[in-house]
Amino acid sequence: MTTKVEKSVEVDVPVRTAYNQWTQFEEFPDFMGGVESVTQRDDRTLHWVAAIAGVRREWDAEILEQVPDEKVAWAATSGATNAGAVHFIPNGPGQTLVTLHLEFEPEGLVEKAGDALNVVERQTEADLANFKSFIESRGAETGAWRGEVRAGSALGTxxxxxxxxxxxxxxxxxxxxxxxxxxxxxxxxxxxxxxxxxxxxxxxxxxxxxxxxxxxxxxxxxxxxxxxxxxxxxxxxxxxxxxxxxxxxxxxxxxxxxxxxxxxxxxxxxxxxxxxxxxxxxxxxxxxxxxxxxxxxxxxxxxxxxxxxxxxxxxxxxxxxxxxxxxxxxxxxxxxxxxxxxxxxxxx
CATH class of the missing domain: 1.20.120 (Four Helix Bundle (Hemerythrin (Met), subunit A))
Incomplete structure (x- = not known):
């Protein structure tokens, strides 16, 4: 059965700063629990290594849409079944509401047991809290990619x-x-x-x-x-x-x-x-x-x-x-x- 998770956090930095930091995918292990590494192979392709409910998994993901200061959406293309999107919405002077949507298919008894215990939901909350601490403590992004990936562009919409x-x-x-x-x-x-x-x-x-x-x-x-x-x-x-x-x-x-x-x-x-x-x-x-x-x-x-x-x-x-x-x-x-x-x- 497919599992959906949606969580939000308010961060005390401008939208541009929050978005810029999220584009630094290879730094995800700095605030995402269980993520061992993310390798960006090109503008649209990422390779993930992570532990899900204690099980080490690797998968490739494709960025389906990336719009500066608005959103990043992706889906796994091999090695796992998951997809998601993160949205950045201005929420007052110097503040941003970051909303993360995830959907995945637990595989195997261990992952299904972890899912039943809401492990992923709790991890998502913790990851967003860690992102908030990470970016607010710095006050500035560690880098940025301001290019765009438009939905369906690679398929010739x-x-x-x-x-x-x-x-x-x-x-x-x-x-x-x-x-x-x-x-x-x-x-x-x-x-x-x-x-x-x-x-x-x-x-x-x-x-x-x-x-x-x-x-x-x-x-x-x-x-x-x-x-x-x-x-x-x-x-x-x-x-x-x-x-x-x-x-x-x-x-x-x-x-x-x-x-x-x-x-x-x-x-x-x-x-x-x-x-x-x-x-x-x-x-x-x-x-x-x-x-x-x-x-x-x-x-x-x-x-x-x-x-x-x-x-x-x-x-x-x-x-x-x-x-x-x-x-x-x-x-x-x-x-x-x-x-x-x-x-x-x-x-x-």
Whole structure:
């Protein structure tokens, strides 16, 4: 079973100082318990040697995203199954909130026993406390790397030209998403095999989560700005997103043969149908009328790019707004995709 840990610490140094110090990966053993060494092989690749719950492990990790003064996100590529992200947020004059997200898969009896005892959670708290002491006692970083690694850059993240078919704008893209999810739900109703029903449900959930996140990142800010009743329309749509996320969260672990499966599917189908009707009959036509074609096409590209990095699982406790998705969403999405790979969950 995958384990998630999220801890924060406030450090009394500016964001730039805290971030700069974190980029000195080879100095992690100075404040991270159990880490014997970190070797930086190039701008994106690290080799770790550490003791996890008393077991010595080695693994390679790739930096997936590194944005100066904002975040560093990574995932293991061999030797272990873990991923994480650290975020740096200004928290007053000369202060920074450092938040560390970790997700990993304990391996072997010793690690699983250690995980059961919350060893990793306690170690994470201790590591952040040590980082605070380390950087505050110095008052300055030991070094810095101010380059950037953008999410998906090494894989050639497609831009507007090669993600959106010619002649399509953001309304076309979002409407196609609606049709895809509605079609998946229709397949679930007509499929009898419990395993197939569960796989179809997982695919629908992943598509709907990605769609909702992309809307909240780029479409809803445009609606607020350009529609006469933009704030009211967005609040209504966000409330429906929240209802959908809560239903999807309940739906996640229910087997296709469970009587609750049909009950939750029916509720999800009802809320989704109402949401689609509101957007397609009211909000989308208003948005298309308010924005020039070039901006609608540009929004389509942003939506498609956002969906590639967005979470694939519902997180109803997370804020449904643009800033959260841009700061934290890619790290959450990376962890979700890692979990999907580990569990064999169907997302497409």
């Amino acid at each position: 497609p831009g507007v030209a090669d993600t959106v078919p010619p002649g399509q704008d953001v309304v076309d893209v979002l409407t196609a998403d609606h049709r895809e999810v509605a079609g998946l739900i229709g397949e679930i109703w007509t499929t009898q095999d419990p395993g197939e029903r569960r796989d179809l449900a997982d695919t629908a959930i992943a598509e709907l989560v990605r769609h909702a996140v992309a809307e909240e990142m780029y479409v809803y800010p445009a609606m607020r700005k350009h529609l006469a009743d933009g704030d009211e329309a967005v609040e209504h749509d966000v409330e429906e997103h929240q209802q959908l996320e809560e239903l999807m969260k309940q739906f996640e672990g229910v087997e296709g043969s469970d009587p609750r499966f049909n009950e939750l599917l029916r509720k999800l189908d009802t809320v989704l149908a109402d949401h689609i009707s509101d957007e397609e009959t009211k909000h989308f036509p208003q948005l298309r009328a308010a924005l020039p074609e070039s901006e609608l096409v540009e929004l389509a590209g942003k939506v498609e790019s956002a969906k590639k990095l967005a979470p694939t699982r519902p997180h109803p406790a997370a804020p449904n707004h643009e800033l959260f998705h841009k700061l934290v969403g890619p790290g959450v999405g990376m962890v979700d995709r890692l979990r999907d790979k580990l569990t064999g969950r169907t997302t497409s």
